[in-house]
Amino acid sequence: MIMRSTPSNEILIAADLGTQKMAVAVAEMAGDGSLTLLGVGEGVSAGMRKAEVTDFGHARAAARMALADAERRTQAEVSELYLTMSGTHLASRNESVRVATSPDDEHRVTEGTLEELQQLAAHLPLPRDHAILHELLRGYSLDRGVASPNPLGTHTEQIEAHYHLVTGKRTRLQTGVQCVSDQKIRVKGCTFSSYASGLAVLTEEGKQRGAVVIDLGAGVTDVSVWRDGAVVHSCVHGVGGDHLSQDLSIGLEIPYARAEKVKRELGTVTLAAEEQDEKITLSREISFDGRTFYKEAMVQVLQARMAEILEIVRDDIEAQGLWSAVEGEVVVTGGGARMRGLARLASEILPRPVRIGRARDFLGEQGDLERPELAAVLGTLRYAAEHEMKEAGRPQGLKKLSQSIGRMLSAMRFLA
Ligand SMILES: Nc1ncnc2c1ncn2[C@@H]1O[C@H](COP(=O)(O)OP(=O)(O)OP(=O)(O)O)[C@@H](O)[C@H]1O
Ligand SMILES: [Mg+2]
Structure with missing residues (x-):
């Protein structure tokens, strides 16, 4: 039997450690970002209360069972995955950040300007014990508040980016991540579960x-x-x-x-x-x-x-x-x-x-798309695909930046 592996970015894996069930979804991503669902591994949860780990040993063992079930069903070998997060410690707020564009470049908005805005958002002050799970872009405003969904290439003296931040208690997020990560498995990114569900079910x-x-x-x-x-x-x-x-x-x-x-x-x-x-x-x-x-x-x-x-x-x-x-x-x-x-x-x-x-827009196993309890884990696959496509499309220099301090892993700043 051929074992498939994840680092090629062709196989994407998402895990959801819920209060009642643990689910691990595996999909194959094509070059255009479309996803074929290969299967879902599942197991009964243990050591979880209100979507948070309360007994690390039991939760980790239950997560292992779901991961093993996913490997068995899909022949995928899990080495990297995206994790769905929840818990009442999560908080959200809307924030805006602003930068001035350079007169040397005729005040043109470049990739670098947008990256700078994102870095500002990623480093907004948080409660001491919180880490950012998402900074989700809501849009941009140019001079005199003119809204622009895609300002790249426009000329403006100032640009403001509006973000929706989802944060969570660093230690709680860390415990969730450590439930699935070990020497063999790396958590590449995290999603807030209802955001992920939206990615799966909304047009x-x-x-x-x-x-x-x-x-x-x-x-x-x-x-x-x-x-x-x-x-x-x-x-x-x-x-x-x-x-x-x-x-x-x-x-x-x-x-x-x-x-x-x-x-x-x-x-x-x-x-x-x-x-x-x-x-x-x-x-x-x-x-x-x-x-x-x-x-x-x-x-x-x-x-x-x-x-x-x-x-x-x-x-x-x-x-x-x-x-x-x-x-x-x-x-x-x-x-x-x-x-x-x-x-x-x-x-x-x-x-x-x-x-x-x-869940919409998956090729492959259609039966699982009908199951509302899988929306979060399937949406996390969608998020993973978007993230992987974005990373693949970045120029080399920016890619390096994003890998060292960029969002998904620095969304995991708490791992450092
Ligand atoms: N047929 C059904 N009728 C009514 N409720 C159901 C049915 N099937 C599942 N449920 C309920 O759905 C809940 C489990 O949903 P789900 O699997 O989405 O939770 P979870 O992800 O494990 O938990 P959480 O998101 O809170 O951490 C349970 O309360 C269960 O009783
Ligand atoms: Mg859930």
């Missing part, structure tokens, strides 16, 4: 018109708001599908793992009229006394918690004054998006149309 038009991506995980709910093709707000709420299972466990007086099973198999957050009087009898392997209850009672429990999560998301976007920027839709990803009736409930609570996310 270019959707990103322009304004969209909200809600990644409903087990421990956390990650949100990114997009407008004019860029992310304008990112947030991690410490609530997720685990809470629904916990509530059901208490309500039905059954252990958590069984409540999780009932939720997945029978759960719904909206009740159809014909289900009003429907009763559910739990099998004896779920509940010792084979309990019977009205479906409506279960729906009330699940609906109350799901509505609470959606209201938290809605109110945060409201507090940021961003709903008016969202002319498009809300897209829900993460395993929580599988909850029956979710799109309907979310459409009642959120002020925009809601759909469940499906």
